[in-house]
Amino acid sequence: MSERIFNFSAGPAILPEAVLLEAQRDLVALPGVGMSVLEISHRSKTFEAILAKTEADLRTLGGVPANYKVLFLQGGASLQFSMVPLNLLTAGTTADYIVTGGWSQKAVKEAQRVGTVHIAGSTESENFARIPRQDELQLTPGAAYVHFTTNNTLFGTEWASEPSVGDVPLVADTSSDMFSRPIDVAKYGLIYAGAQKNLGPSGVTLVIVREDLLARSSKTLHTMLNYAVHAENGSMYNTPPCFGIYLMGLVMKWALAQGGLAAISAANDRKAAALYAEIDRTGFYRGTAAKDSRSRMNITFRLPSEELEGKFVKESTAAGLDGLKGHRSVGGMRASIYNAFPEAGVTALVDFMREFERKNG
Numbered sequence: 001m002s003e004r005i006f007n008f009s010a011g012p013a014i015l016p017e018a019v020l021l022e023a024q025r026d027l028v029a030l031p032g033v034g035m036s037v038l039e040i041s042h043r044s045k046t047f048e049a050i051l052a053k054t055e056a057d058l059r060t061l062g063g064v065p066a067n068y069k070v071l072f073l074q075g076g077a078s079l080q081f082s083m084v085p086l087n088l089l090t091a092g093t094t095a096d097y098i099v100t101g102g103w104s105q106k107a108v109k110e111a112q113r114v115g116t117v118h119i120a121g122s123t124e125s126e127n128f129a130r131i132p133r134q135d136e137l138q139l140t141p142g143a144a145y146v147h148f149t150t151n152n153t154l155f156g157t158e159w160a161s162e163p164s165v166g167d168v169p170l171v172a173d174t175s176s177d178m179f180s181r182p183i184d185v186a187k188y189g190l191i192y193a194g195a196q197k198n199l200g201p202s203g204v205t206l207v208i209v210r211e212d213l214l215a216r217s218s219k220t221l222h223t224m225l226n227y228a229v230h231a232e233n234g235s236m237y238n239t240p241p242c243f244g245i246y247l248m249g250l251v252m253k254w255a256l257a258q259g260g261l262a263a264i265s266a267a268n269d270r271k272a273a274a275l276y277a278e279i280d281r282t283g284f285y286r287g288t289a290a291k292d293s294r295s296r297m298n299i300t301f302r303l304p305s306e307e308l309e310g311k312f313v314k315e316s317t318a319a320g321l322d323g324l325k326g327h328r329s330v331g332g333m334r335a336s337i338y339n340a341f342p343e344a345g346v347t348a349l350v351d352f353m354r355e356f357e358r359k360n361g
């Protein structure tokens with residue numbers, strides 16, 4: 001597919017080429033069905049099988065324990081900013097939020113509409129350039145849950161491992177690093193992720209929730225905002241995002257064929273290491289995240305001047321390296337290199353960076 005360029009978009013983001021080709025091949029008629037997945041009833045045997053296989057493969061890939069429900073919802077990660085507190089932040093309790101970037105801040109804003117929120121840690125005063133240390137966290141004993149953002153898409157930082165929160169349920173927005181490495185689901189009460197970075201297309205949101213927490217969902221909640229309802233109905237209370245689930249299923253199959261999360265993680269480590277090595281090589285480029293907090297998914301860096309940054313964006317785009325302009329909250333460049341991003345694309349960027357520095361350094 002010579003017309004495909006290297007896509008560094010932060011999201012929606014690159015999908016595995018094998019997934020796109022399979023979806024394209026079967027788009028007009030699913031094999032043996034004679035209709036498109038876009039056209040069939042969500043109550044059909046065919047779709048039920050697609051949903052079941054997607055969930056089964058996802059459970060295998062992530063090692064999801066049996067006492068966790070897997071839900072396929074809509075509304076993006078942003079609706080989870082509301083659904084998490086609406087379901088889990090019961091009257092008289094406090095939710096702890098660790099604030100490590102713009103998405104954490106948005107999650108806090110919605111939780112504050114529901115109940116009492118305690119900011120258990122924040123690196124805002126350092127423009128979110130690092131992840132807080134465990135000894136900086138001020139956790140509320142007996143909190144309803146602790147919410148954190150595993151990877152900070154805008155600021156290029158990522159938690160190396162989960163914060164320790166004792167018996168309090170840990171809730172994680174994993175939108176931009178879900179399944180980029182092995183994840184010990186049993187450490188979490190609830191995990192959510194908009195699909196459009198590592199899991200599939202936009203329009204479907206993954207939620208993995210420990211069964212006992214479903215008891216907190218009040219019967220007075222609006223039906224579509226109630227985790228327990230979605231769990232009881234196997235994500236089919238209403239029409240689910242059928243095409244997104246189908247495509248997520250193809251991505252799960254692809255991820256298993258790569259060798260699972262250990263193999264995917266090793267590839268992600270190699271890609272990130274190559275890029276950070278180039279950033280650190282001479283001082284021309286400057287990584288914006290503290291070294292111990294660096295993301296393997298979104299690699300943020302600056303150049304010596306904004307003028308050179310503008311030139312870098314223009315010339316890299318012309319060279320077939322698309323989407324490198326950084327988010328305005330950090331400036332500079334951001335290379336998003338999710339699971340599906342090929343190692344050849346990282347090599348191409350490193351080569352481009354060397355040549356750019358040679359000409360402009």
Ligand SMILES: *Cc1c(COP(=O)(O)O)cnc(C)c1O
Pocket residue numbers: 011075076077078079103149151152153173174175176194195
């Ligand atoms: C992209 C992103 C979101 C927003 O996701 P939507 O599906 O657009 O609501 C939330 N959190 C993180 C960490 C993200 O990267």
